[in-house]
Amino acid sequence: MNPGNYLVLSGLLFAIGAVGVLVRRNAIVVFMCVELMLNAVNLSLVTFSRIQGNLEGQVIAFFVMVVAAAEVVIGLAIILTIFRTRRSASVDDVNLLKY
Amino acid sequence: MSAAPVVLAASSATTVAPIQTPHVEYSSISPLLIVLGLAFAGILVEAFAASEARRRIQPVLAFAGFAAAFIAVVLLHSRRATLVSGALAIDGPTLFLEGTILLFGLFAVLLVAERRLDSSGGAIVASASVTPGAAGSTAMQTSKEVQTEAYPLLAFSVSGMLMFVASNNLLVMFVALEILSLPLYLLAGLARRRRLLSQEAAMKYFLLGAFSSAFFLYGLAMIYGYAGTVRLGAIADAAGSASANDTYLYLGMGLLAVGFFFKIGAAPFHSWTPDVYQGSPTPVTAFMAAATKVAAFGGLLRVFYVAFGGLRWDWRPVIWGVAILTMAIGAVLALTQRDIKRMLAYSAIAHAGFLLVGLAAANTDGLSGSMFYLVTYGFTTIAAFAVVSLVRTGDGEASDLSQWQGLGRTSPWLAGIFAFLLLALAGIPLTSGFTGKFAVFQSAIEGDATPLVVIALVCSAIAAFFYVRVIVLMFFSDPPADGPVVVTRPSLTYATVGVGALVTLLLGVAPQPLLDLASHAAASGFVR
Numbered sequence: 001m002n003p004g005n006y007l008v009l010s011g012l013l014f015a016i017g018a019v020g021v022l023v024r025r026n027a028i029v030v031f032m033c034v035e036l037m038l039n040a041v042n043l044s045l046v047t048f049s050r051i052q053g054n055l056e057g058q059v060i061a062f063f064v065m066v067v068a069a070a071e072v073v074i075g076l077a078i079i080l081t082i083f084r085t086r087r088s089a090s091v092d093d094v095n096l097l098k099y
Numbered sequence: 100m101s102a103a104p105v106v107l108a109a110s111s112a113t114t115v116a117p118i119q120t121p122h123v124e125y126s127s128i129s130p131l132l133i134v135l136g137l138a139f140a141g142i143l144v145e146a147f148a149a150s151e152a153r154r155r156i157q158p159v160l161a162f163a164g165f166a167a168a169f170i171a172v173v174l175l176h177s178r179r180a181t182l183v184s185g186a187l188a189i190d191g192p193t194l195f196l197e198g199t200i201l202l203f204g205l206f207a208v209l210l211v212a213e214r215r216l217d218s219s220g221g222a223i224v225a226s227a228s229v230t231p232g233a234a235g236s237t238a239m240q241t242s243k244e245v246q247t248e249a250y251p252l253l254a255f256s257v258s259g260m261l262m263f264v265a266s267n268n269l270l271v272m273f274v275a276l277e278i279l280s281l282p283l284y285l286l287a288g289l290a291r292r293r294r295l296l297s298q299e300a301a302m303k304y305f306l307l308g309a310f311s312s313a314f315f316l317y318g319l320a321m322i323y324g325y326a327g328t329v330r331l332g333a334i335a336d337a338a339g340s341a342s343a344n345d346t347y348l349y350l351g352m353g354l355l356a357v358g359f360f361f362k363i364g365a366a367p368f369h370s371w372t373p374d375v376y377q378g379s380p381t382p383v384t385a386f387m388a389a390a391t392k393v394a395a396f397g398g399l400l401r402v403f404y405v406a407f408g409g410l411r412w413d414w415r416p417v418i419w420g421v422a423i424l425t426m427a428i429g430a431v432l433a434l435t436q437r438d439i440k441r442m443l444a445y446s447a448i449a450h451a452g453f454l455l456v457g458l459a460a461a462n463t464d465g466l467s468g469s470m471f472y473l474v475t476y477g478f479t480t481i482a483a484f485a486v487v488s489l490v491r492t493g494d495g496e497a498s499d500l501s502q503w504q505g506l507g508r509t510s511p512w513l514a515g516i517f518a519f520l521l522l523a524l525a526g527i528p529l530t531s532g533f534t535g536k537f538a539v540f541q542s543a544i545e546g547d548a549t550p551l552v553v554i555a556l557v558c559s560a561i562a563a564f565f566y567v568r569v570i571v572l573m574f575f576s577d578p579p580a581d582g583p584v585v586v587t588r589p590s591l592t593y594a595t596v597g598v599g600a601l602v603t604l605l606l607g608v609a610p611q612p613l614l615d616l617a618s619h620a621a622a623s624g625f626v627r
Contacts, residue, residue, distance in 0.1 A: 007324075014313075018310075018313075021306075027302065027306065030306055031309070034309045034310055037310075037313035038313055040317075041313065041316045041317050041319075041320050044317070044324070045320045045323065048324035048327075051324065052323070052324070052327040053327075054327060054328075056327075057323055060319070060320075060323065063270060063273075064273075067273070067277045070281060071277065071281065071309055074284055074305065075284075075305055075309065078285070078288060078298070078302050078305050081227070081228065081288065082298050082299070082302050084230045085231055085294070091302075091306070094298075094302055096295055096296055097299055097373075097374040097378050
């Protein structure tokens, strides 16, 4: 099968994730959209690895997974403290800092 | 299209070649190892020492660790090599920027360790997990306890920065970017006063930072698709041969640039900067403003000079556009600010624009000028934020500009030093701000970017207005009856302010030694 199709798919997933970050209100969902973007990148890395005929891209995908897992720990901790304070995880409610 | 067959080593057992383990030159990466070791030691102290002991051990440990790493950088000053199978590069710019980051780290430790700020002592929260407004949260403001995890977090962040400016490989650069960012997201949420603002800053920084690092990563993937490797030197070779599909190259370059522009706070990716700078504890803001900018610029310079050096005619117009937009937005929006930390944040954005002028020059002088500018700007801005942390009202820092009225009458020394630092940020002669701007703008004129320099000068003039407005407010208006109080005898903060102001003055009067050091470091260029 043409590997280009996987690149298109990963581009679509990345775009869905990016749009989700911009339009969704719940911080958890925003964060999930960021994770979707990272996994879209993983797909394109593996596809490029296939196209290029070397393993570097697949190794990079492993690194990305580990980094994404570390990011989840930090992100959920921050979102949780905000939620406990405000009883809401909406990114529209955190609006004290502006102008 | 038939893809090239992927040969997995494990599938053909007869031809398995022994895996070559990379040779690691431990002595050459010793600054990085010292700071990482310090971070892990800090975690062990957190785990095993009592809270009273932690408050005394952690600052000393962190200060000694950063100082040792700085000495290691000085000892390595003549090394030029690529290390660990080409993953890291040690060269003039790397060592210069690593030394700068470690010095800023030392000052950050001093500011975080300051315990005399008010009855509470310290700018770091007693317990970050206690909900603001809950029972006991008010008592927490004056508690002697402190979240000493701030020191290991600071060390992890510095280790990421050291790796970021040394990385010779986009993957290492991405991992380093995360190592430097993740602790900063947490540190942003550790302010003792105004917890809600601090938590909000942490969340905004985290969500936008994760968003931008996804763009950086997609850029990495595109470059990998183009060149088949993520090593910077090999990318430059592939870009020079011009055989593969250029679309991936330009897409990748643009997406990587988005990640970098976010980290340095360049427009149109600057919107996080004012919010995060205002909400974070002031020592952390000072550290972010100085050290993060050095690290992000170091990585940006390396990628654009080494990997995309042959494409400079393609990226220079983009850098021009971003530099102009950044300077204009930083200078104009700073005029409208009522909050002193927010005003300094917009000033940081404007300075990112001035630094991009040095990148737009795209020559060796531009490189050395940018590195010199990073040092001058960093010392001045750390000292300025340190002064901000000293002027306080009952509920924390006197952040509103109206509260700074007449400070020149009540505390002339502090106001005088602050005025001097603001003049340096504005770029008045006899301060380091002037010599830094001069070095950058001169290299830009040599690099045929004269129109850009003219725009930069106009923006400097606009920016000078809001710095001078604060000085006028401090010295030419009467202090209000219930004005802020200045902290008495905060020795560590005084040391930071003193050294920062002294360096600002020295680099303004006699900049030549550091200029020579910067141009010596830049002359040998980046190793590949």
